[in-house]
Amino acid sequence: MPIDLSSVNPNLLIILPPGVLAVFALVVLVLDLYSQEKRWLAGLSLVGVLLSLVALWFASRPGAVPPGDYFGRMVTADHFTFYMVAVLLVAAGLVILFSMDWVPRRLPKVQVEYYELVLFATLGMMFMAASRDVTLIYLGLELSSQASYILAGLLRNDPRSNEAALKYFLNGALASAVLLFGLSILYGLTGTTYLPEMLVALGQAPLPLLVTAMVFVIAGFGFKVAAAPFHLWAPDAYEGAPTPVSGFFSMAPKAAAWAAVLRVFLEGLSIPQVMDKWSVLYAVLSASSMLIGNLTALWQTNVKRMMAYSSVSHAGYILVGVAAAARAPEVGAGAVLFYLLSYILTNAGIWAALVALENQGEGTEMADFRGLAQRNPALAWSLLLLFVSLIGIPPTVGFFGKFFLFRAGVQAGYVWLAVLMAINSAISVGYYYAVVRNMFFEKTEKPRLELGSSLQAVVALSVLAVLVVGLGSSPVIQYAEAALGLLGR
Amino acid sequence: MLSLIVFFPLAVAVAMLLVPRTQEKLIKGLALVGTLVPLALTLVLLSRFEVGSGAIQFQEKFVWIPSLGIQYHMGVDGWGITMLALSTLLFPLAVLASFGYIEHRVKDYFVLLLILETGTNGVFTALDFVLFYVFWEIVLLPMYFLIGIWGGPRREYAAIKFFLYTLIGSVIMLVGALALYLQFPAGQRTFDLIELAKLTQGLPVNALTTFAFFALLLGFAVKVPAFPFHTWLPDAHVEAPTPISMLLAGILLKMGTYAMVRISHPMLPQVARQWAWLIAVVGIIGIVYAAFAAMAQKDFKKVVAYSSVAHMGFFLLGLAAGTPEALAGGYFETIAHGLISPLFFFVVGMYYERTHTRELEKLGGMFLTVPAVSFVMAFTAFANLGLPGLAGFIAEFFTLVGSYQTWGLWILGAGLGMVIIAAFHLILMRQVLMGEKKYESLPDITPKEITIFAPLAALIVLFGVYPAPVFKVLDPGIKVLSALLLGG
Structure with a gap:
């Protein structure tokens, strides 16, 4: 039976997805006090994420919520919001799923806190992606960041985890301050925090001050997305944080930060005088992230750390799209949005494998991957496909993601950046290859590596999605490119 | 039909995943079926192929990513169907050559081999750039593992x-x-190779088109491989197991040559005309350099590998010349080489299986030890050096005749290369076949080996004596391309 929602206030409908998530987060928090057995609460958190996705589906149906701003212009209903919230929820769901076996083993005392923090972080990110007001974007960023700092330090007896949390916190706090400083200059110049109004008012603002603000905002976001040279916290945070948490970091918070970058720069700072400036700045950041990330990753012996540098280089690829968006907004932003999805889908399976190794009491060094093809051929071949996707070789989703970025870059006139990205994809083979070599060409005496059912599900979903979303990318990229089109720019 | 030819091996590969590892007989049977069916289907297509028509035949077109002008577009003309036929012919032979040779991880091996066939067949039939690129890259991974797991030290x-x-x-x-693709306004943009070529032919020669031409050419030249990008080839060949060497030389190199006549040159003939001299120089250097390099090798397989590089130089020379004869000769070279070089690598494998060495010093007197195998070796070597009456001669002859019209006496460089090629083949034969017996008794040729030798040898002789059918199939495409390259 079709459910008629036309009589429901769209204000309620648009915050239904975060609302559902918030309710579940609180319910789980309370139930934690009364239940001895904690495992089912993980399941309940997952149900919350799924129901939130269902709510999103309701809200995003054409006609359910007319495009526009709600809640006093704080929450925006458009394709961009729907797309990003869906991506973030998928990421959160996958993270909860691959943590289910790991958490009871490594964090027996703070099991539910773990899921709580993941849910609250996701909640913050959803608001980051869903708002055109820098106040809410900033609040969302802080909510997700605070939760993330604690997540990084959950292994309380492990000094490395403490180090990771402290580094992440200090750098993150600095980044937030820098970002806030930039945003406050913008507010001072324009007298508004609402991006579309800011755009109109910017025309009269003095250019030097505007550029100063822009540089601060770029630097602040640069920290959050770990673009070189603002990436120095990432390797330590990734290596020291609990493995599923590192996986979470590589997937969700960055995606939300990218969403905020697109919002702020395309809707707030898109007057011609500054557009070219931030475009070039982002292009330079892109080049340095790709090169520094890839070249440093080549020397890593710990896979978590390697994935940190790999994520720096992927931030560089995404920046190609951001830089291009200044000159070709729909194409550039569409490519970025698609790439975020592709990166999350691919990364989920890889981090699941790392979690699986830790579940069996092993580490995440390169050497721990030795002979994985013997120990679990299906996992080894799956990982191979996922690395292929990260490199960007067809027929995987990573290829299509890179393809759209290439297209955006070349269309915006950044041919040199596209060529650099092409070369960097080839460089990245070097370190993914190190893992593949260990998996397939080295021998081991270790017993078979067993994956629990939830980990199997994540790997299978990841592999399936990498193939299906790749070859069937047509509707996704169309939706992503329309994300900005709806705003009446 | 084309889709079936392309995806049937993949489907068999997926089915094979479900077969338990221990059922080796079933796996081998499946591998044969998976490669023979595409061959049979290709023969059916060949019989229905309308010779003399320049049109794309057996087209299949479906919407894939409409917002970007990407389609699922398959189809073949003379360029494509000859390569498709070569590919589908060589794969069953390679499967046959693997029997008894590949003994460990048999299942993985054949699964990868079948995926490889999907990639190569796809490259020769795809008419949309993105689709082409997908197939082009699909080839990469199976080949990487086929060399990396089953190769030499x-x-x-x-x-x-x-x-x-x-x-x-x-x-x-x-x-x-x-x-x-992005040169054109949003409405016209397409990745369809045929449509895009019509648009790009009208572009002026400027920095961007020159960049695009060389970017395309670089991708193809690495695969061909053209000097100076050839250095991966001797390494890959020496380490690869025999059946994979056969495929590498027979089919994978042809992906590059096919792509040049299908993509880089028809799309930007105006740029190609300006830089034809460079391609000719690269071709001639390739011939001479690789011939000398082959002469210096001590490893049998490396000799054959360098001779591949030399032969591909003839293709480049013909392509650069652009006359109908030169194009026909050059492309015929790729077909002839596609028949001869797999056989040559197979010969190396036959000796290796008997003596467990590829070092020329340790081979010798083979005419006395294994006369039938050695006959195959002599036949192949003569075919490879371009003996009249065999396919290689026709190719090189037409290439030189055609190139003379464009390059005049500069082709003497290539002529010099031919002499060196002949010389190192003769030296090779002396080292392997003549001299003292180094092994007392070795088993002579087996029925399996005859089965692989016979079809290739028959085609080499047939095309050496009567190449007309191939030329007829290629003719319309050659005329069009030649008109573009010579400017009209």
Whole structure:
């Protein structure tokens, strides 16, 4: 039976997805006090994420919520919001799923806190992606960041985890301050925090001050997305944080930060005088992230750390799209949005494998991957496909993601950046290859590596999605490119 | 039909995954079926192929990513169907050559081999750049593992070198294609190779089209491989197991040559005309340099590998010349080489299986030890050096005649190369076949080996004596391309 929602206030409908998530987060928090057995609460958190996705589906149906701003212009209903919230929820769901076996083993005392923090972080990110007001974007960023700092330090007896949390916190706090400083200059110049109004008012603002603000905002976001040279916290945070948490970091918070970058720069700072400036700045950041990330990753012996540098280089690829968006907004932003999805889908399976190794009491060094093809051929071949996707070789989703970025870059006139990205994809083979070599060409005496059912599900979903979303990318990229089109720019 | 030819091996590969590892007989049977069915289907297509028509035949077109002008577009003309036929012919032979040779991880091996066939068949039939690129890259991974797992002692190095060279070339080629695609206003943009070529032929020669041309050419030249991008080839060949060497030389190199006549040259003939001299120089250097390099090798397989590089030089020379005869000769060279070089690598394998060495010093007097195998070797060597009456001669003859019209006496460089090629083949034969017996008794040729030798040898002789059918199939495409390259 079709459910008629036309009589429901769209204000309620648009915050239904975060609302559902918030309710579940609180319910789980309370139930934690009364239940001895904690495992089912993980399941309940997952149900919350799924129901939130269902709510999103309701809200995003054409006609359910007319495009526009709600809640006093704080929450925006458009394709961009729907797309990003869906991506973030998928990421959160996958993270909860691959943590289910790991958490009871490594964090027996703070099991539910773990899921709580993941849910609250996701909640913050959803608001980051869903708002055109820098106040809410900033609040969302802080909510997700605070939760993330604690997540990084959950292994309380492990000094490395403490180090990771402290580094992440200090750098993150600095980044937030820098970002806030930039945003406050913008507010001072324009007298508004609402991006579309800011755009109109910017025309009269003095250019030097505007550029100063822009540089601060770029630097602040640069920290959050770990673009070189603002990436120095990432390797330590990734290596020291609990493995599923590192996986979470590589997937969700960055995606939300990218969403905020697109919002702020395309809707707030898109007057011609500054557009070219931030475009070039982002292009330079892109080049340095790709090169520094890839070249440093080549020397890593710990896979978590390697994935940190790999994520720096992927931030560089995404920046190609951001830089291009200044000159070709729909194409550039569409490519970025698609790439975020592709990166999350691919990364989920890889981090699941790392979690699986830790579940069996092993580490995440390169050497721990030795002979994985013997120990679990299906996992080894799956990982191979996922690395292929990260490199960007067809027929995987990573290829299509890179393809759209290439297209955006070349269309915006950044041919040199596209060529650099092409070369960097080839460089990245070097370190993914190190893992593949260990998996397939080295021998081991270790017993078979067993994956629990939830980990199997994540790997299978990841592999399936990498193939299906790749070859069937047509509707996704169309939706992503329309994300900005709806705003009446 | 074309889709079936392309995807049937993949479907068999997926089915094979479900077969337990221990059922080796079933796996081998499936591998044969998976490669023989495409061959049979291709023969059916050949019989229905309308010779003399320049049109794309057996087309299949479906919407894939409409907002970007990407389609699932398959189809063949003379260029494509000859390569498709070559590919579908060589795969069953390679499967046959693997029986008794590949003994460990049999299942993995055949699964990868079948995926490889899907990739190569797809490259020769795809008519949309993105689809083409997908198939082009699908070839990469199976080949990497086929060399890396079942290869010789330095297999890992050879495999990753092959992988990196090709990958760098192909991603830059992708940027080049995108640059061309984006030259046109949003409504006209298409990745359809035929449609896009019609548009790009009208572009002026400027920095961007020159960049695009060389970006495309780089991707293809690495695969061919053209001097100076050839260094991955000897390594890959030496380490690869025999059946994979056969495929590498027979089919994978042809992906590059096919792509040049299908993509880079028809799309930007105006740029190609300006830089024809460079391609000719690269071709001639390739011939002479590789011939000398082959002469210096002590490893049988490396000799054959360098001779591949030399022969591909003839293709480049013919392509650069652009006259109908030169194009026909050059492309015929790729077909002839596609028949001869797999046989040659197979010969190396036959000796290796008997003596467990490929070092020329340790071979000798083979005419006395294994006369039938040695006859095959002599036949192949003569075919490879371009003996009249065999396919290689026709190719080189037409290439030189055609190139003379464009390059005049400069082709003497290639002529010199031919002499050196002949010389090192004769030296090779002396070392392997003549001299003292080094082995007392070795088993002579087996029925399996005859089965692989016979069809290839028959085609080499047939095309050497009567090449007309191939030329007839290629003719319309050659006329069009030649008109473009000579400017009209």
